[in-house]
Each structure stands twice: as C-alpha cells, then as structure tokens.
Amino acid sequence: MKQQDLFRALADPNRRRILKALQKGSMTAGEIGALFAFTAASLSHHFSILKAADLVRTERRGHHIVYSLNSTVLEDVSRMVLDLFPLTRR
C-alpha cells in the first residue's frame, strides 16, 4: 500500500536526513554516502525504501546513479497527514 510505504519511509531519522541532504540538489549515491557514516549497502537499502515510497527518483549517469527528491509526493504526504486530523474549517 502506498500510504504505508510513505509513513514507513519517513519513520527513520536517517532517511529523513537523506531527504534533507537532497534538498540542496541531486546527488550521486556516493556523494550522499560521504555525508553519512554508514556503508554503501545500508545507504542502498535506505534508497530502496525511499524509492518504494516514491520520495526519490533515480537516473543513471555514467557509472554513477543520481538521486533526486521527488517533490510531487509532498502533496500526497500533506493530504495523508491532513487526513488524520479533523479540519477546523471544511
């Protein structure tokens, strides 16, 4: 299910840090890895979850893989969050 993928992806603090790092622009997996302490394998695992939630997009460039934030999901996230609360005005 889509909604669960999203909430699950956002539940991990390191994944949120990755998302924040990507705010500054697209980066290769290696560049992001350099910012954090974990192994390439762990990073790749996080990316697979972020991709499943459609929070990031990938594009191969040479033998690098460039990751970028998929900002269009923001609407979905917002909707899901708002959906959990009764609106004061509707």
Add this chain to the structure above:
Amino acid sequence: MKQQDLFRALADPNRRRILKALQKGSMTAGEIGALFAFTAASLSHHFSILKAADLVRTERRGHHIVYSLNSTVLEDVSRMVLDLFPLTRR
C-alpha cells in the same frame, strides 16, 4: 526527541486508524477498543505511543479514561513534513 516520536507514532497503520476514529469525537479506551480487534493491553500500548507524540490527550472520567485528538500537533506535523521538502516559493 519530539520529531522522532511523532513520525514513529504515525508509522503504524493501526495507530493511524485510531486517530481517524477519534476524529468523530472523544472516546473512552473501551469504546475505541470495541472498534478494533486487539486486546486492551495492545490498545493501551498504542495509546502510550500516541501520547508520547502528543497526538492524543487523556482525561479521566469516572473509571473511564477519555481519549481525544490533540489537533494542535497538526501544525507541528505539517511543519516537519514541509521541512523535508524544498518549497517552490518561500
């Protein structure tokens, strides 16, 4: 940490169902329990996590405990979510 408590609380689908149930108004733990399949103990566990995230408030009434949604957190959640994405205009 506050942010982690919030994202963690929202990560579980059953807790999101509880939040949605509370949209219709305050309910006692028992009333909510009647809507779901798990035991009172499990429910209580979920409530403790929702409380830690400040998503619900409690009030004792007789020997019932009334749970209600704390809508003021909505702002915090929204801010946290928006914080993860670069705004198109700022």
Add this chain to the structure above:
DNA sequence: ATTAAACTTAGACGATTATCTAAATATTGT
C-alpha cells in the same frame, strides 16, 4: 576482454516493535 569504480543484492545479526496473556492499579458503588 579485463579491470576498476559505483551500486545493489543476499544473508546474518542485534535491536526494536506489535501483540498476547496474566498480573497490577485505580476508581466507583455497595
């Protein structure tokens, strides 16, 4: 074709999590 570089996949391990049963703790009414 081989090698090197950049990621991913597979498999393992410890930590956290959701759930349960059983026992404990209020609170009210008798």
Add this chain to the structure above:
DNA sequence: ACAATATTTAGATAATCGTCTAAGTTTAAT
C-alpha cells in the same frame, strides 16, 4: 473494607528493521 469495572504494566514471543560484510552486477575506460 470489598467487589466490580476500566485501564495500565510486566513479561514473553514472533516479526520487522537497520546495519554490516561479502558477493554480484553494471558501466566505462583501457
């Protein structure tokens, strides 16, 4: 004080999760 009701806490168990190492895959350059 005592019993009944409502909820929480403790302790156990199975499943999920984050991380690691080691092996595999893909691309580019020689």
